[in-house]
Amino acid sequence: xxxxxxxxxxxxxxxxxxxxxxxxxxxxxxxxxxxxxxxxxxxxxxxxxxxxxxxxxxxxxxxxxxxxxxxxxxxxxxxxxxxxxxxxxxxxxxxxxxxxxxxxxxxx
Numbered sequence: 001x002x003x004x005x006x007x008x009x010x011x012x013x014x015x016x017x018x019x020x021x022x023x024x025x026x027x028x029x030x031x032x033x034x035x036x037x038x039x040x041x042x043x044x045x046x047x048x049x050x051x052x053x054x055x056x057x058x059x060x061x062x063x064x065x066x067x068x069x070x071x072x073x074x075x076x077x078x079x080x081x082x083x084x085x086x087x088x089x090x091x092x093x094x095x096x097x098x099x100x101x102x103x104x105x106x107x108x
Contacts, residue, residue: 028065035059038079051083060087078102 035055044050051057059066060083067088070081082105086092098104 028062029069032059032062032066032069047080047083050080056084060084063088078105 035058037050037053037055037059040055041050041053059070066084070085070088073079073081080102082092082094094105
């Protein structure tokens with residue numbers, strides 16, 4: 001097999017890999033907005049169930065790149081992002097006395 005034939009056989013594989021990579025590398029904001037965490041967990045009362053939702057877990061999986069989006073969400077509408085923030089940063093800046101009070105927690 002000549003070098004040229006080998007390249008031609010490998011090209012479709014490389015092309016498919018590149019196409020797959022391009023699909024998986026979406027801008028973080030776009031991916032964050034696509035995840036329907038709030039809609040899917042609207043009627044849940046358990047913070048644990050909310051945080052275990054697959055979309056919430058994917059947001060945590062975005063890591064530090066998701067932090068600006070989480071902070072923007074806090075400013076827009078306080079919500080249960082504290083689990084994600086602690087999972088991503090390893091920190092919990094909320095005083096024990098304010099834990100459970102979403103409005104006070106959002107002020108931190």
